[in-house]
Each structure stands twice: as C-alpha cells, then as structure tokens.
Amino acid sequence: MPLTTPRDLFVHELADAMSAEHIILGMLPELAEEASHPELQKALRDHEKETRQQLKNLEQVFKTLGEQPEETTCFAAEGLQKEHQALHEEEPSPEILQMANVAGAAKTESYEIATYTALVRMAKDQGEREVARLLQENLDQEKEMAKRVEAVAKALGDEVKAAAKEALLAEKEAEKGRKAGEKRAKDEERARAA
Numbered sequence: 001m002p003l004t005t006p007r008d009l010f011v012h013e014l015a016d017a018m019s020a021e022h023i024i025l026g027m028l029p030e031l032a033e034e035a036s037h038p039e040l041q042k043a044l045r046d047h048e049k050e051t052r053q054q055l056k057n058l059e060q061v062f063k064t065l066g067e068q069p070e071e072t073t074c075f076a077a078e079g080l081q082k083e084h085q086a087l088h089e090e091e092p093s094p095e096i097l098q099m100a101n102v103a104g105a106a107k108t109e110s111y112e113i114a115t116y117t118a119l120v121r122m123a124k125d126q127g128e129r130e131v132a133r134l135l136q137e138n139l140d141q142e143k144e145m146a147k148r149v150e151a152v153a154k155a156l157g158d159e160v161k162a163a164a165k166e167a168l169l170a171e172k173e174a175e176k177g178r179k180a181g182e183k184r185a186k187d188e189e190r191a192r193a194a
C-alpha cells in the first residue's frame, strides 16, 4: 500500500516499532543469561517484563486507531541482533561478552528512545492524545532502561580502571624489588673486593 499521508507513515512506523519490540523480546532472556553483574541481570529481566507491556501498549495503540499492524521487519533491530550473534563468533570470554552486551544494550535503548520520541511527536501532531500517552509510557521505560544500562557500563568501566591501577602498582613493586636486588648484589661485590 502506498504511503501518502502522515497517518499512513505513523501506522507504518508503529508496525516497525512492534517488530522491533518482538525482536528485542527474543534477545533479552539470552542477554540476562549472559550477564553475571547482578544489577545488569536484574535490569534485563525487568526490561523483559516491560517489553511485554510495551507490546501490549502498541496493540492498544492499534486498537485505538482502528488499524491493523502490517507484517513487517524492523531491520535496525534485526541488525542489532545480528551484531550480537556476530560477536559470539569472535569467541569472547564471559566478561568481555558481558561488556559487549552492555554496549549493545545501550545502542538498542538509544534506538528505541529515538523511535518512541518520533512516534509520540507524530501522535501529538495528529491529535491522538490517548495514543501519545501510551507511547510516552514506552518512551519513559526505554529512558529508564538506558540509565540503568549506563550505570552498569560505568561500574564495569570502574572495574577495568581499578584492575589497570592494580597491575601498574604490582609492576612498580616488582621494579622496586629488582632494583633492591641489584643494589644488594653490587654492595656484596664491593664488600668482597675490599
């Protein structure tokens, strides 16, 4: 069907968002399983529940508009899913996989925030207040999830920094020990020569 009106585009974009949520819902349990950080695991499990609600909100949006969602694939969400699969092929260690998943989750939430920001605007522009309210609910959840993901990214980053600092300290200690050993050897040599 050709898209000729803003309403056509709105309905088309809503179907795309629905497809994205279905794809993301399929990914979340695996991401939660791959998470060892407790807050990340909890955030992903909570977001799985939220995503089910987001899909219900989208169904309600279609009902309110008196429209049917067309069968479509969100290629952006599919791309994010493929990125995740591709990373698996690089055989990451569990810690690195978790880090990559956090970065991937941040990208996904950013995409969803952009999606719902546009959809809320379209709903408002077209005078669909109830629809705008439902979409705003989804947008708020995506923003909240993005914050939780960012907090985990920061915590994991702090661990990386702490480990680097520890390694540097250990290296300095080893260097000190080596120099002390050298000095002792020289002193002993001097004492023998005297």
Ligand SMILES: [Fe+2]
Residues within 6 Å of the ligand: 021, 024, 051, 054, 112, 142
């Ligand atoms: Fe979502």
Ligand SMILES: [Fe+2]
Residues within 6 Å of the ligand: 047, 108, 109, 112, 141, 142, 145
């Ligand atoms: Fe999300």
